Amino acid sequence: MAIKSRFLISTALILLLTGLFSWLSMRVLAEGIIVNWVERYAEKQIQYDKVRTLLPLIQEVNRSKEFAELESLKAWAKQPFNEALKQQALEETEAFRHRFADKSYFIALKGNEHYYYSEGKEAPPPNLYRYTLHHTNPDDAWFYQIMAKKLNLHLNVNPDVELGVIKLWSDVLIRDGDDVLGVVGTGLDLSGFLQQMVAKQDIYSAIVFTNNEGSIQLYQREELIDYSSLTKLSQDKSRVFQLLDDEVSRTQLTQALALAKETPNHVKTSFVYKDDVRQLASIVYIPEIDWFQINFIDIKGFLPLTEFSSLLVVFFISLVCALIVFYLLLTLIVTKPLAELDLSIGSLDKKQYRAPKLTRFAGLEIKKLVSHYQKMSTSLLEHQQELEEKVAERTKELNRIARLDPLTELYNRRGFEAHMTEYMQRWQQSRHSFGLINVDVNHFKSVNDLYGHAAGDLVLQKIATYLKNTVGDKGEVARWGGDEFLILVKQDLAAISEQLQDDHESLVININEQDITIQFSVGSALVEDSDTLESLLHRADGVMYAAKFSHR
Numbered sequence: 001m002a003i004k005s006r007f008l009i010s011t012a013l014i015l016l017l018t019g020l021f022s023w024l025s026m027r028v029l030a031e032g033i034i035v036n037w038v039e040r041y042a043e044k045q046i047q048y049d050k051v052r053t054l055l056p057l058i059q060e061v062n063r064s065k066e067f068a069e070l071e072s073l074k075a076w077a078k079q080p081f082n083e084a085l086k087q088q089a090l091e092e093t094e095a096f097r098h099r100f101a102d103k104s105y106f107i108a109l110k111g112n113e114h115y116y117y118s119e120g121k122e123a124p125p126p127n128l129y130r131y132t133l134h135h136t137n138p139d140d141a142w143f144y145q146i147m148a149k150k151l152n153l154h155l156n157v158n159p160d161v162e163l164g165v166i167k168l169w170s171d172v173l174i175r176d177g178d179d180v181l182g183v184v185g186t187g188l189d190l191s192g193f194l195q196q197m198v199a200k201q202d203i204y205s206a207i208v209f210t211n212n213e214g215s216i217q218l219y220q221r222e223e224l225i226d227y228s229s230l231t232k233l234s235q236d237k238s239r240v241f242q243l244l245d246d247e248v249s250r251t252q253l254t255q256a257l258a259l260a261k262e263t264p265n266h267v268k269t270s271f272v273y274k275d276d277v278r279q280l281a282s283i284v285y286i287p288e289i290d291w292f293q294i295n296f297i298d299i300k301g302f303l304p305l306t307e308f309s310s311l312l313v314v315f316f317i318s319l320v321c322a323l324i325v326f327y328l329l330l331t332l333i334v335t336k337p338l339a340e341l342d343l344s345i346g347s348l349d350k351k352q353y354r355a356p357k358l359t360r361f362a363g364l365e366i367k368k369l370v371s372h373y374q375k376m377s378t379s380l381l382e383h384q385q386e387l388e389e390k391v392a393e394r395t396k397e398l399n400r401i402a403r404l405d406p407l408t409e410l411y412n413r414r415g416f417e418a419h420m421t422e423y424m425q426r427w428q429q430s431r432h433s434f435g436l437i438n439v440d441v442n443h444f445k446s447v448n449d450l451y452g453h454a455a456g457d458l459v460l461q462k463i464a465t466y467l468k469n470t471v472g473d474k475g476e477v478a479r480w481g482g483d484e485f486l487i488l489v490k491q492d493l494a495a496i497s498e499q500l501q502d503d504h505e506s507l508v509i510n511i512n513e514q515d516i517t518i519q520f521s522v523g524s525a526l527v528e529d530s531d532t533l534e535s536l537l538h539r540a541d542g543v544m545y546a547a548k549f550s551h552r
Ligand SMILES: Nc1nc2c(ncn2[C@@H]2O[C@H](COP(=O)(O)OP(=O)(O)OP(=O)(O)O)[C@@H](O)[C@H]2O)c(=O)[nH]1
Pocket: 407, 440, 441, 442, 443, 444, 445, 446, 448, 452, 453, 454, 455, 456, 457, 460, 481, 482, 483
């Protein structure tokens, strides 16, 4: 893969990964901020709720507690059959009745198991007796259980069938020290309260009030409220946990409830799945009413993807811009200079050297590389040229050597044949007459035999010099082989041939202070129109041999 593609892909990947990690970190950070904010918001809201929404409820509970402390009531509760004490107590309780929100109250005494209820409809002194409680009656179980468990305060949510409203009963024990004398309290119509709660749901997806075991006491979906929690069997109870999607969420909420109870009025949070959505549950324990308030919030609502879409668009535009800039820089700094270098290296091969042209944007390292390359290529080219010149020179020399006889430095047979072929081609055009003289040394073998081979060589050299001097610039002398010479005569063929024949007896060569007389046999032939080299040679050869044998 090309360097540019690799870099672009790597850069795109790095940027995408960085973007992804930034996105995820931002989400985590944002979620952290929101959780923190929700915690603080929930804590503030509890304070607000206590003052506004929960205040009537708390006040009602406090009044019930105050009511249970009435001395006359306690005295009567100790002696429930004492009519005088009863009248005294009822006077005081009737006076108290107007302080309750519903202007009603109930008294259930342990001593006579009588249940009294006042809602101010009867003229005083009223007969408030309603019925006698019985421990076998399931409807009366609340009374016996509250006393058995010695619950100082018990809030009981129950629908009032007669009035068709949901009532919250605040049940408080009448105590004399450790002795339990009965249960008193009042009922509060919760309808308005529930509406208020739904209205102030605000940012929350749900607000649920539960008792200690998680039974739903207040919730906008009234059908899920766990009425008469105290006397119900465990499996019949409607608990907050069943609003959650999975077991993990239920366990987490249970733990959060336990933690919240340890620090009343302080919010604990826990992530749970409810209605297929990850939600943050903020839990607070309200000791005044011994309930938990659990607010559920859908965090996603605070981090909608659409809010981030513009950020994503900006990121992708930045990514594309970054890639374009990176592409241009890479081209200018790296790939274009490298392409120039590549072209130049290619030109070396084609023997048309092209120096790389770099712009000022080329990377420093590449500039250095190109500078080294230029030095190297210049030196290489110089060497190459030198080498080529030497080779040409050597080839020329070799050609020359191949065409010359090393002993006499005359044309050898190959050289002379080549020269003659060329000459005869030219002669075909010019038809300028020429001749060939064949010179063969007579009895040269005896020179070798008498004076040695080295002396024979010297003699051959001297003969060569003699022949060259004789011919001068009128022809070319060649050593045809052994002691046989051929002469191309371009002019004065007859005169030269004659001179060689005349000289043959007078050519004396002094070697090692000894005179050696050399005799030649000479045969010449003038070129004819139909001649080839072979035919011309053949004629001169024939004449020479004829001369040689005529002398013997
Ligand atoms: N020293 C020396 N001798 C050579 C060289 N080339 C050939 N010869 C000798 O030349 C002699 C040629 O002998 P032949 O061809 O018989 O000729 P010749 O002795 O001259 O006899 P004719 O030609 O019949 O007169 C041989 O003895 C070769 O050994 C050479 O380069 N140097």
